[in-house]
Amino acid sequence: MTDALAELGWQHAYSGKVRELYEHAAHPALMLVIASDRVSAFDHVLEPGIPGKGALLTELSRWWFEQLDVPNHLAAGDDLPEVPTEVADRAMLVRRLDMHPVECVVRGYLSGSGWVEYQATQSVCGIPLPAGLRDGDRLPEPIYTPAWKAPMGEHDENITFERSVELVGAPVAAALRDASLAIFARASSLAASRGVILADTKFEFGTDPATGVLTLADEVLTSDSSRYWDAELYAAGGPDRLASFDKQIVRNWLASNWDRTGTPPTLPPEIVERTAARYRELLARLTA
Numbered sequence: 321m322t323d324a325l326a327e328l329g330w331q332h333a334y335s336g337k338v339r340e341l342y343e344h345a346a347h348p349a350l351m352l353v354i355a356s357d358r359v360s361a362f363d364h365v366l367e368p369g370i371p372g373k374g375a376l377l378t379e380l381s382r383w384w385f386e387q388l389d390v391p392n393h394l395a396a397g398d399d400l401p402e403v404p405t406e407v408a409d410r411a412m413l414v415r416r417l418d419m420h421p422v423e424c425v426v427r428g429y430l431s432g433s434g435w436v437e438y439q440a441t442q443s444v445c446g447i448p449l450p451a452g453l454r455d456g457d458r459l460p461e462p463i464y465t466p467a468w469k470a471p472m473g474e475h476d477e478n479i480t481f482e483r484s485v486e487l488v489g490a491p492v493a494a495a496l497r498d499a500s501l502a503i504f505a506r507a508s509s510l511a512a513s514r515g516v517i518l519a520d521t522k523f524e525f526g527t528d529p530a531t532g533v534l535t536l537a538d539e540v541l542t543s544d545s546s547r548y549w550d551a552e553l554y555a556a557g558g559p560d561r562l563a564s565f566d567k568q569i570v571r572n573w574l575a576s577n578w579d580r581t582g583t584p585p586t587l588p589p590e591i592v593e594r595t596a597a598r599y600r601e602l603l604a605r606l607t608a
């Protein structure tokens with residue numbers, strides 16, 4: 321695949337856990353984001369990949385970009401560089417932005433790093449919360465809990481809004497917060513109408529150097545950048561109420577087959593196929 325990319329002038333620029341970023345010397349204002357079939361859990365990239373995952377999450381990002389009435393980084397126009405057919409269904413051609421070093425996290429429910437911070441401080445990112453909340457509880461209203469984009473391989477660090485002002489300046493910090501909360505409101509409402517809870521998500525924004533417009537970047541509202549729960553399971557309150565729509569099958573299997581030391585075991589074919597089916601189901605339910 322990389323030969324086909326190189327033959328078309330694409331040069332590898334950056335690797336994330338499950339995605340790659342490419343540049344093109346003849347098109348400096350464009351970049352290519354390619355999603356792999358790799359899946360990560362417990363901070364490990366697992367083997368094997370999940371067939372179709374990259375294409376399904378790319379399709380979900382594209383669909384959300386269409387649903388959201390905000391400027392985004394998808395490239396459009398005539399003189400676009402060719403993308404190899406081998407990766408086209410899991411690739412996004414995007415405009416190069418001046419990226420802001422803030423992960424714009426919005427939480428409608430208390431979970432993950434928010435739950436960890438809440439237990440220690442009864443707050444998240446400096447936002448005080450009611451006492452007595454449990455893991456997975458819905459918050460009184462969605463909260464903006466930014467994180468500082470840590471270098472590759474390190475954990476992002478939850479920061480206060482005031483710290484984000486120091487990082488990007490007051491106007492941009494406020495614009496990032498307002499845009500993130502507005503998009504989350506729209507997306508969580510749409511997901512709820514499909515019986516899916518959008519518990520939390522992470523946006524990335526940049527400023528378009530050609531226009532100065534704040535622009536939604538990266539992937540958007542995928543199950544890699546968001547927590548999606550099944551609304552019926554959540555309402556039932558059982559042990560699966562916080563089951564990640566797509567990764568719970570993998571997490572449950574690892575919990576019973578790995579002691580969390582060393583590298584995780586290879587996923588058996590049945591787990592791989594059931595997980596692939598869950599990615600397909602999530603896309604089908606959200607985009608129905």
Ligand SMILES: N#Cc1c(N)ncnc1-c1cnn(Cc2cccc(F)c2)c1
Pocket residue numbers: 334335336339340341351353354393414415416417418419526537538539
């Ligand atoms: N999106 C976007 C983007 C843009 N439109 N303009 C400039 N830079 C970026 C950009 C830089 N790092 N990332 C994260 C990232 C994404 C995908 C794969 C990776 F390996 C890493 C995104």
